[in-house]
Amino acid sequence: MKFFRQSPDQKRRAALKTLGLGAAVGAGALASSANPLPSIEVPSASFEDNWHEFFQQHYQRMSPEEITEALARLERKYKAKYDVDVHVGNAPPLEGVVFGYALNVSKCQGYRECVKGCTTENNQTKDPDLEYIRVLEMEKGSMNLEHGDPYYGEEEPVPKPGKFYLPIQCHHCENPPCVKACPVKATWKEPDGIVVVDYNWCIGCRMCANACPYWARKFNWHEPKLPVEAINPQTHYLGNRPRFRGVMEKCTFCIQRTREGKMPACQEACPTGARVFGNLLDPHSEIRFVLENKNVFRLKEELNTEPKFWYYSD
Amino acid sequence: MKGRLFLLMLLMLFPSLLWALESSEIRNDGDGVVAAKQYDDPKEAVARVPAFVTDLRTDKLVYYPCENCHTKGLIAPNEKVRELTDMHAEIQLQHGGGRFWCTTCHDLTDRNYLVSLKKQRISLNDPYLLCGQCHSARQKDYFMGAHGRRKANWKGEKRLTNCTECHNPHAPKTPPRIPRTKPVARMGLSIVPTEELGGEKVWEKYEEAKTSHSESKKP
Amino acid sequence: MDLIRFVVDCLKTALSGGRAYWIWIGTLLFFISMGVFTYANQTANGLMVTGMSDQVSWGFYVSNFTFLVGVAAAAVMLVIPAYIFHNAEAKRVVLLGEGLAVAASLMCMLFVAVDLGRPDRIWHLSPYPGMFNWPSSLLTWDVLVLNGYLALNLLIPGYILYHTYHGREYNKNLVFAAAVLSMFWAISIHTVTAFLFASNSARPFWSSALVAPRFLATAFCAGPAFIIMTFLIMHRINAYKIGHKVIDMLAVIVAIAMQINLIMLAAELFVEFYAEGQHSANARYLFLGMGGKHSLVPWIWSAQALNVGAVLILMVEKFRKNYYLLFVACAMAVVGIWIEKGMGFVIPGFIPTPLGEVFEYKPTLMEVKISLGVLAIGAMVFTLMVKPLRAIQMGILSNPALDQRAALELAEAREKAEMLARIASYEDNPEG
Known part of the structure; x- marks a missing residue:
């Protein structure tokens, strides 16, 4: 004893x-x-x-x-x-696991199914939905994000000719500028590489939102509107538990799912198979195959944020 | 008739060469060499790749088992290329640029099976073995995780979507569709669309400059 | 006991005054209560009542904060001549300048506080019992330097006034040391605030090495200009007699600082627009508009026009010495820099967003109301501080238990010294 x-x-x-x-x-x-x-x-x-x-x-x-x-x-x-009986879990990071994500831009068709899957899973405020994933409709022949349109309509079918689609969400940087900027350490990088937020500690100063080069952080400007029927009761303290007014939130790679071995909701929702998720430390994982055999790139790599989110094409 | 049969035989003998003419994917494989490997046994393709399972497909197929009609004496095997009217009229074969016929992939003698180019039987549950005969680069990506989708989990038993879960084997090209709803600004604010989004492409600018230049030259 | 008597007497003086005084206080109270009620609404509904969004996550509050940090830092322009060079006229008004610094740093903190999404958790922002991400988060630096600056500017004048009140000489060495400290501190509050923005490499408009020097230049322009305006008004309403030399000195400082600011602006514009790249998008939006949106364009150009106008007036000595023109020039400089460094610096940093979206921001009426409330609190604090300050400095207020004769002698001696100083200054400058 x-x-x-x-x-x-x-x-x-x-x-x-x-x-x-x-x-x-x-x-x-x-x-x-x-x-x-x-x-x-x-x-x-x-x-x-x-x-x-x-x-x-x-x-x-x-x-x-x-x-x-x-x-x-x-x-x-x-x-x-x-x-509603919500289960708030607290699953610890798995040993020998660092999560990575790769997205095949030549496969992505811009259906926004990942966005929908994400909002169904993560208990964000609804109507208007708070969305973690932003899908940019890009001009072929250019990677200038300023020419990307996130508001391409629901009227026209996608993919449109001459366009490609670039979904952007939290890149879970190895060197996250948001973590550096937070004055109260309410956000940090977990041992499995996921950048999380303690919604009970965040003071809502939005320093992290300013620091993020990927515009991944979203703020609760009002008391979240979460209809009872839209609640996902399987939650994690650092993940998708219902949030409060005045705190920051963001993609957590669906920590409540991935720490139990499941796939993130966006990967499950994607009908094109453009999304590859897995353990970066496992040499036989799909993500490692992509990183080692495909031509990958990362967004804004010049900022030295070391994102664990890669894009590739085949 | 004879000519057609001859063509079919030729097709079987040099399938990779012929199909390479159409499929850009095959043509663009790595160092430019056409590489659609034909195994003696189709199962060889999965011999050296990480173990995986796929969902059973046969219990989802409407007409399965096919032998109910095809081999129980109801319909005689007919290899003739023709328009199907009595049955399977819904199938619009848009695969292979007109060089395919049902029996290219379906076993003529036992319709419960698919058939490889080397005439080995392949289960309807394993279409990835069949597709990989031509789409070998895709097949490799599929086995390794860069094509297709791993279902449900990232660790433990690897369950993959089958080729046919996303691609219609008779018309594999996915048609465009309507996307999900577009994002909205937070409550109380609205997005006004920007007009000047998206710049001209470099070549468009160049074309424009050329035309305006030639116009100005005109007297 | 002495301290209690000092505080009570100061409060008494602060709360006594004529009709005009009470009307002024009443007006301020009106604005304060308006701000408080609006803030209550904001806390009940969340920051949704503001015009801010995920695209533009800081707005009017932080803009005002940025501007007021400059005003607070500018007190150092009186502290240096007064305590370091022992300039007699500067010494007379240095306490006013420090009072202004107190009010300004208080307003800064309030502007940060009203900008928080969870003000109830503000205690998290402390080394203990909260969690302080120092030194990596620049906001923690700002908390430290602002609180330190507030304390310094409360303690130095408090200490001096306390001794004057009791008819004693204060410890010159101690004040000198504190003045040197506050000198560096003033630079640091503005540098830290500049780094608060410049540390965000995700926002190319802010992430420039020129931000901190430009902040200092604008601070030493808008701050003294603001002090000049306050002094001229107080002089006009006979609240406080201000020497000409101080005002002239401050006017020169404003002129020089504004020139430096304009040079740096030109340098920035050159770099942004000569080889215009993706990182110049924010500057393009600010100065020329982008994607059919240009709500900041008229603001920034009028700000630059005001700045140039102010510098033209201030550069000519004849105009500078004309206090009506000086007042106009200072007002132009203050408004110009308020626009340029507030809305013209904070907002375009967000537009376009890191993902290239052009989404505009406009402050709501509620934001303006709350900001007015905060400004009224600052004005109130300044007024309440100036009252006893003036009384003690003029010898009206002193410890009643004090030996009257000794006090009288001290007051006379001080008056004589001041007169000598004034004569000396006239000799230096026969026209003034």
């Missing part, structure tokens, strides 16, 4: 908690006396939960017990808000 001494950090948090509990009880009594009538509305998260959420520490600073508590608290919160 091992004994751990409480670190000063933990002590302080314990103290904060007792303080918070006391205040919560007091305020709770006050609230109940002020409003004796039973509420018939959908119950919102309890005051105590809100209080603990307020003082919740950074994901990487929480002890395993605190994380378990936080996950349970989130599940209660979502239950109260959406009346």
